[in-house]
Amino acid sequence: MKRKTTLFFILAFITYITSGCSTQPKPLYTYGDYSEAYYASKKELTPESALRLQKSIEYAIENSGESSSGRVAPGLYANLGYIYLKTGNSSKAIENFKKEKAIYPEAAHFMDRMIKKVEVAQGKTDEK
Amino acid sequence: MKNKQYIILLLSLVSVLILSGCGPAHITKGSAFPKMYEQQPRSLLILPPMNESTDAEAKDYYMTTIEMPFALMGYYTFPTEMVSDIMKQEGVYDTEILYNMPLTKYYDYFGADAVLFTSIKKWNVSYAVIASTLTVSIEAKIVSTKTAEELWKYTGTVVVDLSGGNSSGGGLIGLLAKAIATAINTASADYVHYAKIADKRFIYTLPAGPYNRHYMQDQSVELINQTKQH
Numbered sequence: 454m455k456r457k458t459t460l461f462f463i464l465a466f467i468t469y470i471t472s473g474c475s476t477q478p479k480p481l482y483t484y485g486d487y488s489e490a491y492y493a494s495k496k497e498l499t500p501e502s503a504l505r506l507q508k509s510i511e512y513a514i515e516n517s518g519e520s521s522s523g524r525v526a527p528g529l530y531a532n533l534g535y536i537y538l539k540t541g542n543s544s545k546a547i548e549n550f551k552k553e554k555a556i557y558p559e560a561a562h563f564m565d566r567m568i569k570k571v572e573v574a575q576g577k578t579d580e581k
Numbered sequence: 582m583k584n585k586q587y588i589i590l591l592l593s594l595v596s597v598l599i600l601s602g603c604g605p606a607h608i609t610k611g612s613a614f615p616k617m618y619e620q621q622p623r624s625l626l627i628l629p630p631m632n633e634s635t636d637a638e639a640k641d642y643y644m645t646t647i648e649m650p651f652a653l654m655g656y657y658t659f660p661t662e663m664v665s666d667i668m669k670q671e672g673v674y675d676t677e678i679l680y681n682m683p684l685t686k687y688y689d690y691f692g693a694d695a696v697l698f699t700s701i702k703k704w705n706v707s708y709a710v711i712a713s714t715l716t717v718s719i720e721a722k723i724v725s726t727k728t729a730e731e732l733w734k735y736t737g738t739v740v741v742d743l744s745g746g747n748s749s750g751g752g753l754i755g756l757l758a759k760a761i762a763t764a765i766n767t768a769s770a771d772y773v774h775y776a777k778i779a780d781k782r783f784i785y786t787l788p789a790g791p792y793n794r795h796y797m798q799d800q801s802v803e804l805i806n807q808t809k810q811h
Contacts (some may be wrong), residue, residue: 481653492645496642559692561692575667
């Protein structure tokens with residue numbers, strides 16, 4: 454009988470611990486180590502730190518489903534698009550700007566402006 | 582006669598009780614920031630911080646901490662890095678100029694409902710032989726791009742005692758060695774860590790944004806008068 458009660462307590466304790474872990478509220482968005490990577494790139498901008506920042510954004514986008522909103526955090530697609538723009542990949546830049554706008558209508562005005570800018574620049578290079 | 586004295590004593594006791602109870606006034610989000618609920622801004626344009634501290638690098642480092650807490654509070658936050666770069670491309674390099682621009686420009690260019698201004702008041706370590714302290718103090722305010730009204734304002738300050746436990750000793754030489762160790766160990770990453778804590782201190786006073794499930798339902802949430810502590 455005594456054994457049973459100890460067993461019960463052990464089981465109860467285990468359930469308590471595991472349930473404690475699972476009830477942690479999920480954050481609104483997934484960021485991964487975006488903040489740390491952003492800081493590292495500000496501290497010293499190297500090809501490595503720039504790549505780390507891009508990777509952290511891509512990770513946050515891929516894992517957005519794990520957040521409570523299930524959405525990609527504001528600005529992440531825009532940031533990724535901007536990274537592509539800086540490396541000369543206009544089509545990927547536009548693609549990401551469009552994604553930002555699709556999730557967040559608040560960004561539409563700014564993203565349309567950016568897309569237009571990229572398209573004008575593209576037109577100029579095509580003419581050359 | 583005796584009765585009167587008792588009454589006076591009782592009255593004074595009651596008044597002391599009431600007065601002391603009233604000390605930290607109970608302010609709610611709704612009463613402190615009514616304009617946030619009236620105007621209901623959905624998007625925040627985060628401008629590069631104004632650096633009033635003595636540390637030249639504080640601006641760049643602090644900038645990396647602002648976006649996340651405001652987004653998590655439910656607002657659409659424009660990508661800070663991109664916005665800052667674009668302002669430079671438009672010929673505006675100086676933060677001071679950015680902070681004095683007509684606010685309607687931010688609405689016309691970005692479509693932002695409101696602008697978030699941040700100012701780094703303190704970002705330093707004061708070294709002393711016995712106790713060194715790190716201070717990060719940030720002032721933040723949200724201003725409407727439509728009416729130019731200030732919708733929300735708060736200051737977050739974190740003061741940290743860096744000397745830690747007093748177990749390692751050895752008289753004055755030991756203390757001196759500790760002060761030097763503190764100076765060496767206070768890397769920029771520490772500042773960023775405490776800046777994030779300062780952010781947390783003021784972010785919780787902010788009414789929830791449209792992407793937060795408490796949007797337009799947190800008017801009665803009480804704000805605790807925050808004093809400098811850690």
